[in-house]
Amino acid sequence: MTSLLEFDDVSLGYGQVPVVTKVNLHVEPGEIVALLGRNGAGKTTTLLTASGLVAPMAGRVQLLGQEVDTRRPHRNAQRGLGHVPDNRCLFTRLTVAENLRAAAPPSRIKQALTYFPMLEPLMGRRAGLLSGGEQQMLAIARAVVAEPKVLLIDEMSIGLAPLMARAVLERLGVIVRELGVGVLIVEQFVHMILRAADRAYVYGDQGVALSGSAREVLGRMPEVEAAYLGQQG
Ligand SMILES: Nc1ncnc2c1ncn2[C@@H]1O[C@H](COP(=O)(O)OP(=O)(O)OP(=O)(O)O)[C@@H](O)[C@H]1O
Numbered sequence: 539m540t541s542l543l544e545f546d547d548v549s550l551g552y553g554q555v556p557v558v559t560k561v562n563l564h565v566e567p568g569e570i571v572a573l574l575g576r577n578g579a580g581k582t583t584t585l586l587t588a589s590g591l592v593a594p595m596a597g598r599v600q601l602l603g604q605e606v607d608t609r610r611p612h613r614n615a616q617r618g619l620g621h622v623p624d625n626r627c628l629f630t631r632l633t634v635a636e637n638l639r640a641a642a643p644p645s646r647i648k649q650a651l652t653y654f655p656m657l658e659p660l661m662g663r664r665a666g667l668l669s670g671g672e673q674q675m676l677a678i679a680r681a682v683v684a685e686p687k688v689l690l691i692d693e694m695s696i697g698l699a700p701l702m703a704r705a706v707l708e709r710l711g712v713i714v715r716e717l718g719v720g721v722l723i724v725e726q727f728v729h730m731i732l733r734a735a736d737r738a739y740v741y742g743d744q745g746v747a748l749s750g751s752a753r754e755v756l757g758r759m760p761e762v763e764a765a766y767l768g769q770q771g
């Protein structure tokens with residue numbers, strides 16, 4: 539079966555020196571896959587590579603069975619790739635409604651609001667005035683209205699209190715279950731995401747240090763910590 543997203547022996551980075559090598563990773567419909575690792579490990583670069591914004595240095599990245607387009611990255615979005623970057627990239631001077639309308643027609647916005655009812659009373663407010671949690675809800679809602687098949691989310695809980703992060707994650711879980719979207723998510727609250735995700739990859743020095751079901755990875759915390767400290771093996 540064709541995966542939604544597949545990295546095949548991929549080396550990625552900038553210039554001559556790869557940040558991560560030999561990445562083999564896949565995302566299937568209806569699953570949340572966590573991508574973990576210390577600062578600078580290459581998580582954001584991985585998502586940028588999946589989106590076609592950074593070209594892989596070696597190997598193959600496939601979206602729905604076709605090579606990711608690195609020359610015209612908007613084509614990947616048209617084919618079903620959604621990306622919520624770590625800075626959320628909202629139009630802060632536009633209202634919540636205008637942010638959503640920039641991504642999809644009104645009928646789809648109505649549907650998305652069923653997943654994010656907390657945005658409804660905020661539709662007329664400028665996005666820049668929303669709280670961090672509300673902004674993250676809006677960023678994910680804006681990606682969801684475009685009806686992605688695979689959704690990349692970088693630093694989901696950046697700037698959020700754990701309770702709010704859990705609320706956003708709970709909403710995401712509903713979307714994944716009901717719409718069958720595949721999610722690749724980078725998250726700093728390691729325990730929280732491993733309890734919510736189906737599978738996980740942990741980057742260590744230069745590559746995937748460990749991977750498996752989220753439950754398995756949760757049970758191998760010393761190895762996860764070693765990967766974070768850059769002391770594999
Ligand atoms: N545009 C760029 N040009 C050159 N090097 C870059 C560029 N962007 C990032 N890097 C470098 O690539 C490496 C991986 O960065 P990346 O942002 O992917 O890490 P990360 O795992 O997302 O880290 P964090 O947890 O801090 O967000 C870092 O050493 C970083 O300095």
Ligand SMILES: [Mg+2]
Nearest residue numbers: 581582583624
């Ligand atoms: Mg990052």
